[in-house]
Amino acid sequence: MGRTRRGLGRRVLRGLGIGAGALFLLVLVLVAGLAANLALSLYRSEPVLEGTMPLAGLSGPVAVERDAAGVPVIRGKSRVDVARALGFLHGQERFFQMDLQRRLAAGELAEVTGVPALEFDRRTRIHRFRPRAQAIVEALAPEERALLDAYAAGVNAGLSSLGARPFEYALLLDGPKPWQPEDTILTVFAMAIQLQSLDGxxxxxxxxxxxxxxxxxxxxxxxxxxxxxxxxxxxxxxxxxxxxxxxxxxxxxxxxxxxEPPPARGSNAWAVGGALTGTGAALVADDMHLGLSMPNTWYRARLVVEEVLDITGVTLPGTPITVAGSNGRIAWGFTNSYIDTSDLVLLEPVEGQPPGTYRTPDGPKAVTVVEEQLCARLAGCEALTVEETIWGPVVHTDEQGRKYAYRWTAHERDAVRLAPMLELEQAGTVAEAVGIAHRARIPQQNFVVGDREGSVAWTIIGAVPARFGHDGRVPVSWADGTRGWLGTLPAEAIPVVLNPDDHRIWTANTRVLGGEAYAKLGDGGYDLGARARQIRDALFAKDRFAPADMLAIQLDDSSxxxxxxxxxxxxxxxxxxxxxxxxxxxxxxxxxxGRAVPDSxxxxxxxxxxxxxxxxxxxxxxxxxxxxxxxxxxxxxxxxxxxxxxxxxxxxxxxxxxxxxxxxxxxxxxxxxxxxxxxxxxxxxTWGERAVAGVRHPLARIIPGLSLLTDPPEQPVPGDTYQPRAQAPASAPASASPCRRGMRPTASSTCPAARAATPGPPTTWPATRTGWKAAPPRSCPARPSGC
Structure with missing residues (x-):
C-alpha cells in the first residue's frame, strides 16, 4: 500500500508538471514568502514613537513623553482626553494581548487560537460574560460611558495608526476586530476569572x-x-x-x-505608618503576582491633567484606569483577597414537574435554556446549552445527577463599576480612599493604602456577599429560603483596619482577620500563611523604615x-x-x-x-x-x-x-x-535547574519557533512560592513597587518582560525584559514631585 500511495503521489506531481526539485523550490518560496510577510508585518506594526498624530475627539492637545524604559507620561486637558490617548498607546502596543483578555472572558479564545482552547471556552461561556458586559455598559452613567467610549475610540485609532496589523494576526492569517466599550468590562471579568473560581x-x-x-x-x-x-x-x-x-x-x-497545587495567583502588599518612617509619610509596597507572559500584564504610565490629576502607576491594557499607584498624596496597592465571593447552590428537582424544574423560596421555577455557539479557528462550530437559574448558571452535575447553580458576585448587575476608581486617582487621604474602595466594583482585593500624613489602612475593595444561614464552605440547597444571600454588604459593614497601634499592615493572599470579620468575608481559598509570616516578622524586626528596607523584604528568598x-x-x-x-x-x-537561590x-x-x-x-x-x-x-x-x-x-x-x-x-x-x-x-x-522563568508569548505555545523571536532567554530565578520573593517558573511578581509616598519622595517599580508586544527594538526596551530578575528599582517616569 505504501508503494502504491507514493507512486500515486509521483504520478500526480508528474501530471502537474512538478518534479521533486521543483516541489522543493516551491516549498522554499512559500516559506520565504511567509517569512517576508512576517518580517514586513513586524516592521510596519511598530508603534509610532515620535511626531504628531491626529486623534479625533480630543478637546485639546495631548502630549506623550517617554523615559528610557519606554514608560509614557500622558498630559492632557481632561481625564477623558487622557483616557483616549492611553487607549491609543494600548492599541498600538498591546492590542493582541487585550484581544485575548476579552476573548478569555467571553469564551471566544478558540476563535483565534483553535481547538485546544475549546474546553476552556466551554467553561467560561456558561457565564455569558459578553451579554453581562453589554448590559453593564448600557446602564452606565453618562460620565463613565463617555470615558469608556473615548478609551475605545483611542484603542481603535492606535490600532489603525499601525502600518500593518499586529504581527500575531499575520501569523494566524486573521485580522483584529474593533475594540468596543463592553470589551473593557470583559477585561475586568477576565481578571475575575484568573483570580477566582469559575465553578466552585x-x-x-x-x-x-x-x-x-x-x-x-x-x-x-x-x-x-x-x-x-x-x-x-x-x-x-x-x-x-x-x-x-x-x-x-x-x-x-x-x-x-x-x-502540587499551583502557586496562588495573588500578591504581597504591606505598609508602615508615618511614625515608623522618620519623614511622617507612610511607606507602601506592593507585588502583584500573576502569570508570566510576553508582554507583561501591566502597563506603567503617568497620567497628568493640569491642576486636577498627576498619578503614576500601572494600568491594565483594556481599561483606562490606574490599577495601583500614587498621586503624591496617597498610594495604594492590591493583593488578591481570596474572600468567598461565590457559592454552589444545590438544585432540588420538583417531582411530577417537567425536567429542569427546581424548588425556590417562591415556588417551583423552570431553568431558562440559552443556546450558545462555540467556534474554533480552522475548525467548525458546536452548540453549547446553558441552563440559567435565579441564582446563576448551572455549572456542575455530580455523579448522582444532582445539578448545581453558581451564585457569584461577577454575575451581579453592577459587577463592574469603574467610576470610583477614577475618584481614587484623586483621593487625598486614607479615610477618603477607603470610602471610595467600598463603592468600587472590581474583583475583590485586599486594598492597602497609605498617605503623606502617615496614615495606613486595609480593607476589601469590591462587593462582599451578605451570606446568611450557611458559611459557604460546601454546596447547600437554597430552596426553603433559610440560606442564601441578601445582596452584598453595605459599606459600613465591610471590615476595615485603620492606623493600627503598631503602625503596620500586611497581606499576602491569606486570612487577614478572625472572628466576626472572618465570618463576613468567608474563605474563598486563602493561601498558606508562610509568606505573610515572613513579611510580618520582617516588619516587626525594625522600628524605622526607608524604601530600601521595603525592597529588602520584597527580595527575601529565604524559606x-x-x-x-x-x-x-x-x-x-x-x-x-x-x-x-x-x-x-x-x-x-x-x-x-535556607534560601531559594539558583545554585542551591x-x-x-x-x-x-x-x-x-x-x-x-x-x-x-x-x-x-x-x-x-x-x-x-x-x-x-x-x-x-x-x-x-x-x-x-x-x-x-x-x-x-x-x-x-x-x-x-x-x-x-x-x-x-x-x-x-x-x-x-x-x-x-540545583534549584536553578527547576526554577527557570518561563516568560512566554501566548502564541509561542502553539506556533513552533516563535519563542526565538518573542521571548527572552530562559534563566534561573531566585525565590519560591512560600516566601516573599514568590517566583515560580510560570508565575512571579508582575509588578513590584517599593515606594515612599508623599513629601517629594523617590519612587521605584519594576515589571518582568517587555512593555510592548512587538518583538525587536525599539518597542521592547530590552532592559525591561531581564532587569526584573535582579529587581533593580526603576525611577518612576518624569516624576520630580514624587510618586
Missing amino acids: RGERQYAEAVETLGQPAADFLFPRGSLWDSPLDGSRLDDPPLPNAMPRPKQADGSASLE VMLGFWQEQLLKVLEARAGDKDLAPWLPFVRDWG VGYRLVRGFRSEFLRLVHEGYLGKPVAGRGRDRSRYGAHVEGSMRRLLEQRPAGLVPDGYKDWDAVIDAALAGVKGSIEGDVKDF
Whole structure:
C-alpha cells in the first residue's frame, strides 16, 4: 500500500508538471514568502514613537513623553482626553494581548487560537460574560460611558495608526476586530476569572472529601488554617484533631500522580505608618503576582491633567484606569483577597414537574435554556446549552445527577463599576480612599493604602456577599429560603483596619482577620500563611523604615517554613548514612542555606522531599487521580502543612497511607521519588535547574519557533512560592513597587518582560525584559514631585 500511495503521489506531481526539485523550490518560496510577510508585518506594526498624530475627539492637545524604559507620561486637558490617548498607546502596543483578555472572558479564545482552547471556552461561556458586559455598559452613567467610549475610540485609532496589523494576526492569517466599550468590562471579568473560581471547585472538593472520608478526616486534610496564619488581629483557628483512621481511597485505581497545587495567583502588599518612617509619610509596597507572559500584564504610565490629576502607576491594557499607584498624596496597592465571593447552590428537582424544574423560596421555577455557539479557528462550530437559574448558571452535575447553580458576585448587575476608581486617582487621604474602595466594583482585593500624613489602612475593595444561614464552605440547597444571600454588604459593614497601634499592615493572599470579620468575608481559598509570616516578622524586626528596607523584604528568598523539612530530612539521611545513593545528599542538606537561590542543591532536595511526602500521603488517602483529568490532579488543602508535620512527627500507626506497611516505608518512597528526579550527579541538582522563568508569548505555545523571536532567554530565578520573593517558573511578581509616598519622595517599580508586544527594538526596551530578575528599582517616569 505504501508503494502504491507514493507512486500515486509521483504520478500526480508528474501530471502537474512538478518534479521533486521543483516541489522543493516551491516549498522554499512559500516559506520565504511567509517569512517576508512576517518580517514586513513586524516592521510596519511598530508603534509610532515620535511626531504628531491626529486623534479625533480630543478637546485639546495631548502630549506623550517617554523615559528610557519606554514608560509614557500622558498630559492632557481632561481625564477623558487622557483616557483616549492611553487607549491609543494600548492599541498600538498591546492590542493582541487585550484581544485575548476579552476573548478569555467571553469564551471566544478558540476563535483565534483553535481547538485546544475549546474546553476552556466551554467553561467560561456558561457565564455569558459578553451579554453581562453589554448590559453593564448600557446602564452606565453618562460620565463613565463617555470615558469608556473615548478609551475605545483611542484603542481603535492606535490600532489603525499601525502600518500593518499586529504581527500575531499575520501569523494566524486573521485580522483584529474593533475594540468596543463592553470589551473593557470583559477585561475586568477576565481578571475575575484568573483570580477566582469559575465553578466552585474548592467547595466540591471539600464536600466530596466529607462524603468519602467523613468529617474528621476531611477537616484534617482540608484545614481552614495552620500554624503559619498571621492575620492582622493575631487570631488563630483551631487545628483539627488527628482522625482515628483514614478510609481507603475512593479512586485507588487511578494511574496519574497528584500534583502540587499551583502557586496562588495573588500578591504581597504591606505598609508602615508615618511614625515608623522618620519623614511622617507612610511607606507602601506592593507585588502583584500573576502569570508570566510576553508582554507583561501591566502597563506603567503617568497620567497628568493640569491642576486636577498627576498619578503614576500601572494600568491594565483594556481599561483606562490606574490599577495601583500614587498621586503624591496617597498610594495604594492590591493583593488578591481570596474572600468567598461565590457559592454552589444545590438544585432540588420538583417531582411530577417537567425536567429542569427546581424548588425556590417562591415556588417551583423552570431553568431558562440559552443556546450558545462555540467556534474554533480552522475548525467548525458546536452548540453549547446553558441552563440559567435565579441564582446563576448551572455549572456542575455530580455523579448522582444532582445539578448545581453558581451564585457569584461577577454575575451581579453592577459587577463592574469603574467610576470610583477614577475618584481614587484623586483621593487625598486614607479615610477618603477607603470610602471610595467600598463603592468600587472590581474583583475583590485586599486594598492597602497609605498617605503623606502617615496614615495606613486595609480593607476589601469590591462587593462582599451578605451570606446568611450557611458559611459557604460546601454546596447547600437554597430552596426553603433559610440560606442564601441578601445582596452584598453595605459599606459600613465591610471590615476595615485603620492606623493600627503598631503602625503596620500586611497581606499576602491569606486570612487577614478572625472572628466576626472572618465570618463576613468567608474563605474563598486563602493561601498558606508562610509568606505573610515572613513579611510580618520582617516588619516587626525594625522600628524605622526607608524604601530600601521595603525592597529588602520584597527580595527575601529565604524559606522559614522549609526549615522543619530540612531538619527532618537531615535526620532521615543521618539514619541512612550507609546508603551509597543517599550519602552524597548529606552535605548539601546539612549546609542547605535556607534560601531559594539558583545554585542551591540543598534547597531543592529539601523541597523535593516535602513535595514527595505530601504527594504520597494524599494519594494514599484520596487515591491517585484518573489520567486525563488535569483539573483533578491538584487536590491538596492549602493549609495542610500543619497536618503533614504532625503525621511526620507523631507517625500514628492508624494513619499509615494505603499501600504502605509503616511510616518508614512512606519516607523511603519519598526519598525514592526525589532520587528518581535526579539525572546524573546530585551536585547538578540545583534549584536553578527547576526554577527557570518561563516568560512566554501566548502564541509561542502553539506556533513552533516563535519563542526565538518573542521571548527572552530562559534563566534561573531566585525565590519560591512560600516566601516573599514568590517566583515560580510560570508565575512571579508582575509588578513590584517599593515606594515612599508623599513629601517629594523617590519612587521605584519594576515589571518582568517587555512593555510592548512587538518583538525587536525599539518597542521592547530590552532592559525591561531581564532587569526584573535582579529587581533593580526603576525611577518612576518624569516624576520630580514624587510618586
